[in-house]
Amino acid sequence: MTLSKKDQVLNVIRKIQLEGLAEIDRICRKHNINYSLGGGTCLGAIRHKGYIPWDDDIDIDMDRVEFEKFLEVSKYELDENIFHLECNENNPNFYSYTPRLMINNTILNNKSMELSGNNHCIFIDIFIHDYLPNNKIKRAYYAKKIYWIKVLTYYKWYGITNQVPQSFKTIARIYVKLRSYKHFLKKFDKYAKHYHKKGEKTNYVIDTSIINGNFGGFPSSIKKEYIDVPFENLTVKCLKEYDTFLKILYGDNYMKIFPKEKRISHHKWKRVDLGPYAEKYGLPKEYVKYIIMNLDAPRLKKVKQVSLEMLDVIDNICKKYNITYFVCGDDALYKANNTEEYAKIWRDDVTVLMDKKAYDKFIEVAPKELNHYYFLENNITNNNYHFPYSKLKLNYTYFRDRRTFPADVNQGLWINIGVLINTSNDAKKRLKHYRALSNVYDQIRLKWLYNSLRARKLKKKGRKRYLKWQLTQLIPLKLLVMRQKHLINKYENIESDFYLESTTSLLPLKDIKKSVFAEGESINYLNHNLNFPKNLQEFLEISNKQRNKMKKHLFDVKKLKEENIEEYNYLCNNLTEKQEEKLNKKVSLFELGMYDADDYRSGVFDLDL
Missing domain, CATH: 1.10.10 (Arc Repressor Mutant, subunit A)
Incomplete structure (x- = not known):
C-alpha cells in the first residue's frame, strides 16, 4: 500500500496509542487485572491482527472491580511525565463516564471537543462493564436510563449532540443547563453502579460506551476467560468468547470487510498536535493539515473535479433522454467572463437549470440511470426534503452545508438541479x-x-x-x-418571454429573458464538455445588471487576469486566508473519503482486503 501524507500522520497517531496500550497491558499483567480489547479494536485484532485499516482509536473493556484495581495501582505505576488517567473517580468534573488513559503533550480534538473549549490528549478509552438486572423489562429500563444520562451529560459538556432528537433539543438544553455535573454523576451511580455497590453479579452487563449503551447489554458469561491475541506489534488480552461478543455488536457477518467506498473513519479531527512525537517519528512540519477537517485549496480543487464528474453524469442522462439542461450559477458567469480558470477551486454550489417540462422528465428517468454512488434527492425520494428543486448527491461522502443544518439533507457532495418557471x-x-x-x-x-x-x-x-x-x-x-x-x-399555462428560478435563490435574477435559454451549446469547460446557455454574454449582461456585488467581483477577476497574469494564476490555484475561513464556515463538517485529494486520501481505498 502506498502511504499518503494522511496515512503517515495516522500511523504516528497509532504508534502513540500503541504506547498507551502497551502500558495498560504491562500494568494489568503485573497486577493480575483482567481486561479485553473492546469494540472495533477487538474486531480489528480478530479480523486484521491489528487496527481496522481505516480506524484510528483503541478501546479496551474492564469490569468495574478490575478498573478500581487499575485505578489504584496506576497512581504509582504510570509515568506521570508520559501518561495520566482521567476519570470521574479522580476528577469529578471529567465529562465522560468512560475513563481514559491520556498521552501527555498531545492534542487530538474533534469539533465537539473544540466547541467545549477543552483540549483532549490522544487517549485510550477504557469502557467499564456494569451489571444489569436479569429481568428483561427491568434490564431495558436500566439500559435506557444509563444511555440517556450519558447523552445528556455530553450535551451539557459539548453543547451539541446527535443523539437528542431535534424536537427535544430545546427542552434538553434547558434541562442540562439547570442541572450540575454532580446531578448526572449521582444518577449514573444509581443505575450503572447499582449492583456493584451491592456486591452482586448478574447475568448481563453493559458498557460505558454511548454508542453501545442503548442495546440492552450482553451476557456476563462471555467474560469468564481471556486469551492472548496479536495486535500490531503487541500481544494483548481479548475475550475467549470474542465470537459471541462481536456478533452482538456487529452481527453474524462481522468478518466481512466493508467495500472500498465505505472505509471511512468515524472521527473528524479539528485540532491535532502530536507534540514531541512528531519529531520522534519524523513527520514533516505541515503534518497537521493532512489529518484535520479543513477545506483548503488542494481539497477544494478535488471537490470541483468531482463536481464536474457529477455534471458529466447529468449530461449523459440528459443526452440519452433528449433533455435540455444548462450549467448556470457562478460557473456560467466565469465562463462568460473568460475567467473560467478561477473556478478550478470549488467556491460555491454547482448548479444546473432546466425548464419545468425538462425537469419533470429528468427526475422521472434519472433514478433508474444512477448507480449506487449517486442519489437523486427531492421531495419524492425524501419525505423530509422541502426544496422545490432536486440535488444529485454523491454517496459515501459527507458535505454538511451549515445553511441546511439540522435537516437531513446535503450530507453528500451535491449538484443543485433547479427549475426555470414561467412568469x-x-x-x-x-x-x-x-x-x-x-x-x-x-x-x-x-x-x-x-x-x-x-x-x-x-x-x-x-x-x-x-x-x-x-x-x-x-x-x-x-x-x-x-x-x-x-x-x-x-403562470404555467401563459405565454411568456421571461423565466424565474423557482426559489429565486439558485439564480437570484428578477428579469431572466427566455431568449437566454432558447438554445444550449456544448462547451469545453475545465476539460469537460457541458451544456451552457448559447447566449452566454446575454446571461452575463443580465446578471451584471441585477447582481452588483457579483458584477464587481467578475470585473476585478478579469482585470487581474489582464494586468497581472502571475497573481491571477496564483489565486486560481490558492485561497486567501479569508476565503478559506469563509468556506469552512459554510461547510461545517465534511468527509470526502475515496474522493479526497491525494495527500489527504487514505490508501485503504486501494487495498484488496
Whole structure:
C-alpha cells in the first residue's frame, strides 16, 4: 500500500496509542487485572491482527472491580511525565463516564471537543462493564436510563449532540443547563453502579460506551476467560468468547470487510498536535493539515473535479433522454467572463437549470440511470426534503452545508438541479411574483431548518428577522409548501418571454429573458464538455445588471487576469486566508473519503482486503 501524507500522520497517531496500550497491558499483567480489547479494536485484532485499516482509536473493556484495581495501582505505576488517567473517580468534573488513559503533550480534538473549549490528549478509552438486572423489562429500563444520562451529560459538556432528537433539543438544553455535573454523576451511580455497590453479579452487563449503551447489554458469561491475541506489534488480552461478543455488536457477518467506498473513519479531527512525537517519528512540519477537517485549496480543487464528474453524469442522462439542461450559477458567469480558470477551486454550489417540462422528465428517468454512488434527492425520494428543486448527491461522502443544518439533507457532495418557471411579461407583476417566491422559500427554510435553539442566532441579525421566524412558526409547513407550489404553477399555462428560478435563490435574477435559454451549446469547460446557455454574454449582461456585488467581483477577476497574469494564476490555484475561513464556515463538517485529494486520501481505498 502506498502511504499518503494522511496515512503517515495516522500511523504516528497509532504508534502513540500503541504506547498507551502497551502500558495498560504491562500494568494489568503485573497486577493480575483482567481486561479485553473492546469494540472495533477487538474486531480489528480478530479480523486484521491489528487496527481496522481505516480506524484510528483503541478501546479496551474492564469490569468495574478490575478498573478500581487499575485505578489504584496506576497512581504509582504510570509515568506521570508520559501518561495520566482521567476519570470521574479522580476528577469529578471529567465529562465522560468512560475513563481514559491520556498521552501527555498531545492534542487530538474533534469539533465537539473544540466547541467545549477543552483540549483532549490522544487517549485510550477504557469502557467499564456494569451489571444489569436479569429481568428483561427491568434490564431495558436500566439500559435506557444509563444511555440517556450519558447523552445528556455530553450535551451539557459539548453543547451539541446527535443523539437528542431535534424536537427535544430545546427542552434538553434547558434541562442540562439547570442541572450540575454532580446531578448526572449521582444518577449514573444509581443505575450503572447499582449492583456493584451491592456486591452482586448478574447475568448481563453493559458498557460505558454511548454508542453501545442503548442495546440492552450482553451476557456476563462471555467474560469468564481471556486469551492472548496479536495486535500490531503487541500481544494483548481479548475475550475467549470474542465470537459471541462481536456478533452482538456487529452481527453474524462481522468478518466481512466493508467495500472500498465505505472505509471511512468515524472521527473528524479539528485540532491535532502530536507534540514531541512528531519529531520522534519524523513527520514533516505541515503534518497537521493532512489529518484535520479543513477545506483548503488542494481539497477544494478535488471537490470541483468531482463536481464536474457529477455534471458529466447529468449530461449523459440528459443526452440519452433528449433533455435540455444548462450549467448556470457562478460557473456560467466565469465562463462568460473568460475567467473560467478561477473556478478550478470549488467556491460555491454547482448548479444546473432546466425548464419545468425538462425537469419533470429528468427526475422521472434519472433514478433508474444512477448507480449506487449517486442519489437523486427531492421531495419524492425524501419525505423530509422541502426544496422545490432536486440535488444529485454523491454517496459515501459527507458535505454538511451549515445553511441546511439540522435537516437531513446535503450530507453528500451535491449538484443543485433547479427549475426555470414561467412568469409574467408585465414588469410589476413579475417583480411581485419574484418577491412572493422569495418570501415563501424563506418561510419554508425558517420553518424547516430553524428550531428554537438555532433561531436564537437570528437575533444577532436583527429583531425583524427573529420576528419573522416567530410568525412563521404559526404556519403549518404543509401550507407553506402548497403556497409555494401555487406560485410555481401560477403562470404555467401563459405565454411568456421571461423565466424565474423557482426559489429565486439558485439564480437570484428578477428579469431572466427566455431568449437566454432558447438554445444550449456544448462547451469545453475545465476539460469537460457541458451544456451552457448559447447566449452566454446575454446571461452575463443580465446578471451584471441585477447582481452588483457579483458584477464587481467578475470585473476585478478579469482585470487581474489582464494586468497581472502571475497573481491571477496564483489565486486560481490558492485561497486567501479569508476565503478559506469563509468556506469552512459554510461547510461545517465534511468527509470526502475515496474522493479526497491525494495527500489527504487514505490508501485503504486501494487495498484488496
